[in-house]
Amino acid sequence: METQTDLAVSAKQTLLVVEDNDMNREILTDLLSDEYNVLQAYNGFNGLDVLKEHYQEISLILLDIFMPDCNGFEFLAHKKEEVLYDSIPVIVLTSSNTVDDEIRCLELGASDFLAKPYNTEVMKNRIRSTIRLRDASSMLNRLEKDSLTGLYSKEFFNHEATNALDQQRDRHFDLLCCDIENFRRVNDRFGAQASDEFLKYLARRLTEQIPGIVAAGRMAGDVFAVLLEHQDLDWNKLVNSIIEPNQLAGVAVKYGLVKQVDHTAPIRTLLDRAIMALEEIKGHFKVNLAIYDEEIHQQQVLKQLLIENMETSLNAGHFHVYYQPKHDLKDDSIIGAEALVRWIHPELGFISPGKFIPIFEDNGFITQLDHYVWEQVCIEIRHCLDIGFSIVPISVNISRVNFENANLADEIISIVDNYKIDHSLFHIEVTESVAHGNENNIIGTLQKLHDNGFIIELDDFGSGYSSLAALTTLSLDVMKLDISVIRKASELKNYSLVRYAILLAESMKLKSIAEGVETDDQVAALRVLGCDYIQGHYYSAAMPKEDFEPYLLEHETSRNDSFMGRFF
């Protein structure tokens, strides 16, 4: 039975009665305690104390106006200062009925009045309807506001921003977005609670520091947007003042700004622009603000253009496979080539892989393009074999996204078998960054390919966070030293890093290939250090198959033994 009572009690809403006269307070309490939990306060100060402690549970306040010490007006004025109390309605109990007092109470935020002596039924109904109204508006409020930070929700921000842009065409607005760099890592490192606190802090600082805010919203986990009136501000100074020193150590917030936004563009486009600007500076230590400008705009236009053209280009054969030879340092003979994709568009001209590959990796088109390249390479190898050229092994790149495909190994085997090509002629290049992804799948796929006679080359070694774990867990045959490692060594005239990398490769029974080799000095150094093979302009740039075939013929004479067995 006690459980039932508890339930009944906990289901009741709570009222606060602030009234100085003991008897009146007791009467109200007696009348209302059937329906509500009633908290009592004997004057305004006492009422504020009770409010401070219980504001989360109080649904409504009944307030007497004339009280000694702290009267109802003072109580209302104090209550108004605290936003946490905003949603608690106040019904003022008044016996005076003077219009001045009522206006003053309304100005101070009272919801309603009840004249003393009250009709109890009327009072109860008034209380019920006021609470209902409050509950309904707080539901609306919940949709409008992000519950963690108190900023607008994404939908409400978009709504408000769109309205402002639509209705105030003669005014200029700026849009600022911010994003916490590597927020997931912040979460892992400091815990969910500290991360939430930081989000709240960031939201508060944004609204405190940025002048002329029209709307501020939380757009995603760690993405905030602020629409403000356009002003000439020292934006660098401003964004650097938002996070005060001694906040979460090492956490960087990046800001993207669109100045004087285009009123006719949808808010989503404007947000994209701000985000695009801030993406530009991710990973750049100390650079916290990027302003969307003509250059970023052009990049966006180009990106859009490339995405629009990618599929037709693939079907029309505008993607070309180029071959860059790999040579043996001992006798200069050609021992292989890397297949590289080039996009030559009839109108856009030559498009750099540095531009389109990251876009295709983002949107997933890279898997189609990779397949296309593998197929083209097989066709070329088959062609060379058919016309009696002594072809060398060709390596192809496999992008990280491909490893999400559990059938990858089978698909590659099937393509190569389809052209009746010996697996050893088809080399596979993976970058060390693939090892940071879905590791088991990658390890398994490479293992399977390796077991089936494919040669696996680890690309770009030394370019990023080199993982020694990748060297031991992946089934590798070749280590390709990144172009940047060679360039740096050459610049500093210090090859110690290159030497250690080659020693590492040797100790793991991997062949070493230096990429991006251009000068005699580099070749001389690499030869001394015992590097096995070289790829780079020193021998040849990547070339189309029309040039590659004669190149093969030309160098065939220098090859004195079987190309197939040359690697191992």
Place this chain on the structure above:
Amino acid sequence: MTIQELYTAIDGNYESAKRILQMDRLIEKFIIRLLDDKSFEKLQQARQSMDPTLLFEAAHAMKGVLANLGLDNLSAMASVVAEEFRPGKSRTMNDDDLNEHLTKLAQKFTATVQAIQGFVNAGK
């Protein structure tokens, strides 16, 4: 004596008491509580000092309490005093009239309290 009979005896308005307190149980409980209420005492003290603020506060409180109990006529008499001393308003009565009014109020209140006390004693 029933509670309704008491109300008749003390010139109370039982209907308005019922409108507020809803149940005879509560009317009885609170009419008896009037014996402990301090607002009349405070009004008497304020009358000694003739401090307008104290007079207003005491009369205002008394008016409220009496109204809640349905003692409408007595409440109206307290209200006259409260309005006379309402902050920001100028006085309308001369001191003699006021004194006469306060005396009548005291007499009526004392008689009411005595009747209630009698009601309590009879019940015991």
